[in-house]
Amino acid sequence: MRHDTDISVAIIEDDATIREGYAYLIGNTSGYKIAGTYANCEDALKKIAHDDPDVLLLDVELPGMSGIEALPKLKKAVPETHILILTVYEEEMLIFRALGNGAEGYLTKNTPPDKIITAIHEVMDGGGPMSANIARMVISSFKRNDSSPLTRRETEILEQIATGKSRKRIADELFIDLETVKSHIKNIYHKLDVHSKADAIKAARENKFI
Amino acid sequence: MRHDTDISVAIIEDDATIREGYAYLIGNTSGYKIAGTYANCEDALKKIAHDDPDVLLLDVELPGMSGIEALPKLKKAVPETHILILTVYEEEMLIFRALGNGAEGYLTKNTPPDKIITAIHEVMDGGGPMSANIARMVISSFKRNDSSPLTRRETEILEQIATGKSRKRIADELFIDLETVKSHIKNIYHKLDVHSKADAIKAARENKFI
DNA sequence: TAGAAAATACCTCAATAAAGGGGATAATTT
C-alpha cells in the first residue's frame, strides 16, 4: 500500500542490476517509495527537481560527472533532499570530500538491505548514518597524536599561528611577552625540523600535533 | 557462562544507580563481563591497569577530574582499551574534545540497552559507534557553506593562506603573479569585511567558507 | 627533594611580508 507520507527515495547508480536491486528493495518496503532512478548525474540533474525525493542514494564512481562533483549541483536542485552516499570506495579523501560537499551519510555497498532502509530513515530523522569503518575513519580524523614532541604551550602557540595571528597578537592574547612567543617558536621549529611557519603547520597537521 | 574470550568492560560513572544498572546489563549479557566499575577518574586511574578492560564506558561529567581530562591519562594507563563516551551531554565542544582526546565512540544516555551492547561490540571491531544526532553533528562539521561569497580562486587562496604560506609562495605554487594573489586577497578582505589574515581565516572558518 | 623539563624574558640583525591605496585588461560564464 502506498501513502502520501511514504518516504520517497531516488537512486543514482550506473550499474543497472544494482540500481534495480535497490529500487526493488525500497519499492517493496512498506513506508518507502521510489521517486526516480538515474544511471548518471547529468540525467539526474535534469529530472530530479521534478521527482523531488526525500532521500537520494548516490554512487560516487559514475560515468561522466562523479557523484562528488554532482553533489553541490544536486543540493542546489533539491535543497531539502537528504543525500546518502552508497559506494564501494572507502578512501579517506573521497569520504571527506563527500561529507564536505553536503552528503549526510556514507554507506559502503556491503551494507545489508535492512541497514540501508534503516539508514534512509535515520537520515530523514536528523541522523548521520555511516558504515562502521567509515565512522571510525571520521572519528580518527579528530584524534590528536598523543606522542607529540611539543609541550602544551608550544602546541597552543602553534595552534594560534595556524589561525593566522601574528606573534605580537599571540603574545597579547596569552599575556606573555613577544620574546617568549619567539622563543617558543624557535623551539617548535627545532623540534619539527622546519624553518618556516608554513612548514611547521604542515608538519604539525600531518602528524596530528595540532 | 563466562569465557576467557568474553569482552571485558569497565565503567566510570558517578551515579551509583546508573553505574550498577550498566554493570547488571553487561554482566548478564552472554559474551560480556565486567572488569571493574569506578565512581570517579582518580579511582579508575589507580585500578584500571590491573583490571585491563577491553572496553571502557566513560561518563564526561564527574566529580573531580572530568572524563575528557582523564582521557589521555586513561589511554596511557591502558593503551589497548577502547574508550566509549556515554553521557547526557551533546555540546559540540565536548564531543570534539572527547574524540580529539582518543574516545572511539560517543553515545548519549538515552541509548537503549541493546544498542549499548552493539556499540561495545562495534568499537571492539574497529567501528566508531555514535548516537544518530552525534553522528550528524560530526558530519556537519565537515560540511562547507555552499553559499560562500568567495569565488573558487579566492577560496583556494584563502585555504593556502590558512596553511601559513606567504603570498609569494602561493603565487609560485599556483603559477600566478604575486600581484594577482594580492588582488585576490584584497577582494577576500573586502568580501569578508576584515583587515587581516587572522580575521579572514577566522571569518571563513566560522562560516565554513574554507 | 634534587634534577629535569618547561615557560618565561631579553638582545641584535637583516630580510621579507603585510596592508592599504590606486589602476587596467584578459578570460570566462551566464
Add this chain to the structure above:
DNA sequence: AAATTATCCCCTTTATTGAGGTATTTTCTA
C-alpha cells in the same frame, strides 16, 4: 552583451619573521 572572475602593474609604510645568542623562574617528576 553584461557580469563575474582572474590576471597583472604601480606606489608607500609599517609590521613580521627567522636566526643567532643567553638567562631566570616555575613546575614537574623520578
